Amino acid sequence: MDAHQARRTAAEAWIYGYALLENYRTMYPQAVDSEDPRFVGGFGVFRHYSQPFTPANTDVVTPNNDTPYSWAWLDLRAEPWVVSVPAEDRYYVLPFHELDTSYVGFVGARTTGTGAGTYLVAGPGWDGPLPAGLDGVLRADTQLVGILGRTYLAGPEDVPALRALQQQYELRPLSAHLGTPPPDPAPEPVWPVWKEESLDTVEFLTVLDFLLGFFPVLPEEAELRTRLAALGVSGYGEFEPAALDPGIASAVGQGIGDARARLTAAAADATDSTGWFGTRADHGRDYLTRAVGVHKGLYGLPSQEAWYAGWAQDSEGNRPDASRRDYTVHFPAGKLPPARFFWSATMYALPSRLLVENPIDRYSIGDRTPGLVYEPDGGLTLFVQHRRPDDPARAANWLPAPDGPFSIAIRLYGPDPGVASGSWPLPQLTPRP
Numbered sequence: 553m554d555a556h557q558a559r560r561t562a563a564e565a566w567i568y569g570y571a572l573l574e575n576y577r578t579m580y581p582q583a584v585d586s587e588d589p590r591f592v593g594g595f596g597v598f599r600h601y602s603q604p605f606t607p608a609n610t611d612v613v614t615p616n617n618d619t620p621y622s623w624a625w626l627d628l629r630a631e632p633w634v635v636s637v638p639a640e641d642r643y644y645v646l647p648f649h650e651l652d653t654s655y656v657g658f659v660g661a662r663t664t665g666t667g668a669g670t671y672l673v674a675g676p677g678w679d680g681p682l683p684a685g686l687d688g689v690l691r692a693d694t695q696l697v698g699i700l701g702r703t704y705l706a707g708p709e710d711v712p713a714l715r716a717l718q719q720q721y722e723l724r725p726l727s728a729h730l731g732t733p734p735p736d737p738a739p740e741p742v743w744p745v746w747k748e749e750s751l752d753t754v755e756f757l758t759v760l761d762f763l764l765g766f767f768p769v770l771p772e773e774a775e776l777r778t779r780l781a782a783l784g785v786s787g788y789g790e791f792e793p794a795a796l797d798p799g800i801a802s803a804v805g806q807g808i809g810d811a812r813a814r815l816t817a818a819a820a821d822a823t824d825s826t827g828w829f830g831t832r833a834d835h836g837r838d839y840l841t842r843a844v845g846v847h848k849g850l851y852g853l854p855s856q857e858a859w860y861a862g863w864a865q866d867s868e869g870n871r872p873d874a875s876r877r878d879y880t881v882h883f884p885a886g887k888l889p890p891a892r893f894f895w896s897a898t899m900y901a902l903p904s905r906l907l908v909e910n911p912i913d914r915y916s917i918g919d920r921t922p923g924l925v926y927e928p929d930g931g932l933t934l935f936v937q938h939r940r941p942d943d944p945a946r947a948a949n950w951l952p953a954p955d956g957p958f959s960i961a962i963r964l965y966g967p968d969p970g971v972a973s974g975s976w977p978l979p980q981l982t983p984r985p
Contacts, residue, residue: 555803562807569760571653580746583625595627602715613905619702628675629738634729638720643704643893651694654832695766754793761791825860826972859967863981874953877983878937885929892966902957910952
């Protein structure tokens with residue numbers, strides 16, 4: 553492989569592998585590093601968050617304040633796992649994502665209903681007999697799978713009921729489900745310690761080589777994986793940057809820079825979440841779109857489940873800044889966000905992308921917000937500003953902003969099918985005179 557080929561391959565590998573490394577960036581502290589406060593307990597256990605997020609929660613950027621999370625990670629090398637859920641009278645979803653963040657499938661109100669259910673999650677190559685009584689089978693292409701569940705929270709008073717429900721989400725190895733002896737455990741890997749600089753140096757390929765060991769080659773990825781193997785990234789976890797010819801190593805670094813610039817440009821042009829998140833069939837070989845989704849909101853849900861957009865600019869093309877202006881968002885009559893379940897708009901301070909401290913502890917606003925004041929024709933105006941409005945009707949519709957730059961994310965859960973095609977126009981964030 554000459555320097556030109558190495559640069560091109562490294563660029564493609566970075567776009568392809570970006571999702572795997574960002575996923576590992578989360579999985580390592582949660583499932584591997586027991587000393588990290590984010591540790592969920594290892595593989596095969598749920599860690600539930602029953603309280604709504606506040607500005608004090610800083611381990612997740614652009615946090616979803618509507619549906620508290622249930623985290624879990626599964627190692628499918630030795631045997632499949634069985635997931636059970638109770639009957640629920642509220643919105644929930646357990647999405648199962650693979651090592652490259654592609655979704656295996658979904659258990660939840662939209663896809664499987666609100667009744668109790670039991671589901672098998674199997675890794676690549678498993679062909680054992682299916683036990684009786686299953687409501688579904690999810691077959692993953694990677695041997696490591698993550699779950700970032702969401703369950704609707706009606707408000708602080710709903711926390712005890714939510715917590716009781718989350719405790720009924722169960723994970724069991726297949727052998728425990730069947731009451732049979734467990735198989736021999738898979739060997740414990742030598743997990744690479746996560747380092748932030750891994751994303752932007754040739755060390756990227758070191759981590760990618762390790763992760764590909766959990767990811768058997770798929771036919772549609774065989775050509776890229778062959779070129780990666782020519783660079784020494786074969787999935788055996790043996791890639792050594794120092795072994796590269798200096799000219800090739802330099803070309804690899806340039807390719808990583810090319811890829812980073814390409815992702816930055818693509819993310820700048822992305823306005824809503826349509827196409828960002830989905831199954832392997834949804835993305836095909838469009839690794840750039842997948843990378844944009846990971847960059848914009850790791851583990852976001854596909855647009856059939858939830859649709860995301862927001863306001864990073866106002867109607868005049870400027871970055872919103874509540875230290876200088878007050879703003880409104882007006883939904884005309886008949887044009888409120890069309891969502892089967894619910895919708896919300898959440899405020900984030902920039903550059904942190906965290907929730908904003910405010911005197912009424914309101915971090916998002918939406919159709920479930922108590923006391924919203926609608927206009928006589930059914931329209932709705934949100935008032936986005938740092939100081940609380942003096943007028944009571946405006947204060948009821950106030951989304952508190954920081955005393956500085958901000959962005960707002962709007963989420964529609966169970967969006968109308970036409971939303972992704974542009975049938976519903978997102979109103980503008982308009983500065984007030």
